[in-house]
Amino acid sequence: MTSTSSTPDFEIVIIGAGFGGLGIAMALRRAGMSGFVIFERADDIGGTWRANHYPDVATDVPGISYQFSYEKNPNWSRVFPKGAEVKQYVEYCAEKYDLRRQIRLNTEVMARTWDEENRYWKLDLADGTTTTARFVIAALGAFVEPKLPAIRGLNTFSRKVIQTQAWDHDYDLTGKRVGVIGTGATSVQMIPQVAKAAGHLSVFQRRAIWVFPKPDLTIAPAVQSALRRVPGLLSLTYRAVSAVFGIGIYGVTVKGAQLPFLSTVPMTVGRAYLRSQVPDAQLREKLTPDYGFGCKRPSVSNIYYKTFTEPHVELVTERIEEITQTGIVTADGREHELDVLVLATGFETSTTPDVYRKRPVTGRDGFDLAEFYQDSPLQAYEGVSLPQLPNAFSIFGPYSWSGGSWHEMVETQSVHIVRVLKEAARRGANLVAVRPEANERFFQFIRGRSRNTLIGSPTCATSNTYYLDHHGDFSLLRPTTPAQARRAAETFSLDDYEYC
16 A cells, blocks of 8 residues: 655544543553643543532542552542542643643544545544644543433423533522432432432432442541552552452343342342331332343442432422423423422433534545444444544443443553554554454454343343443443453454554
């Protein structure tokens, strides 16, 4: 293949300055590769931890595992750090690795188009300008755009509307009639805090969520000191907690159908916990999921269930028919009058076709990523790359999320990407693309592993889980252990890519 390549504006553009974008940037820096820039559409870094600042936002996995293995923090103030403390960790990583000077805030990529002749990507930005990059690494995260519920009349509500991804801290909820739509992980944290201020709180639940006790203890200074000073203690604790969560997620979601006790035992524990918190049998029944443990991401809280026993808090399980100017009408004909409507309805995932209709990605021979995701089973070699998208990598592609925390997956994907970029440099190549046969081999391997999992079993039929994509495939998670994913990233044949 001959080349008429010209020099692009940037060697590497990373899209996104959340933990994914910062993580690959840190990996590049550690590998001695500094020719990159990070485009971030928001006015600050942090991704999820910049956008989400609703009341009581916190991690739902222990902080000791919610960090990079090579940048461990011994100073978490509690087992489950609050959002502000996680944001501080984000800032620390950016400062330590001198990433700020390579971050372009308020820079949104609206379209990516592959230029085969010049062997680079053209990036159309929101300000109307265009730039070019030899390589593009998309670190969009798992959840990209806030999702609005498809409810008739949503736009007609004339009073205060708050989306959890853009919480209005200046608005006083005291004494207000508040309605919350959604009972996912965000609501488990937020609802008890809203209930403390609201005059009346109506929570509109479509599906219940499994909730377990939260050992949210403060970490004593003596423990922090030991983690800093005792050789190997921090690393040992990190590895142990990460292994428990990583193997636990793999065991339940992948092996739960063959080993039912992996799901039924936690369900028994969850029901017992609910019984200890909610004496009323009818209320307990409403709060009990009708799907198995592991079908959706569970949550932890010591006060969520108890909140529904408060006299001014109502759990509404009747279907929402419409939203009016002043409230919500449910299927029983009742209108719930509200002063404030809180939308806790989640995000569009980054593998949703609409994400790429709004921001098109066009590869070789007119390949359109939105159409591909719409019409074909989701796929990406090792969760990282596609043959039709040369010089392009993803931190979160189909079948990539493995491990108990996001950071473990980011590190695994970064190992893969750095290996390919270093090999391209060694060979003097300015174009790399995974070979179709390698992509197909991985696709068949991963689809085989995805069969007979708990997620695809009747146990999860009513869960409406985002673990399954719009084709009904189990593509959000990688159905292998985190260790297998890491070994694959470290050992896959570099000849699975073409270099020229």
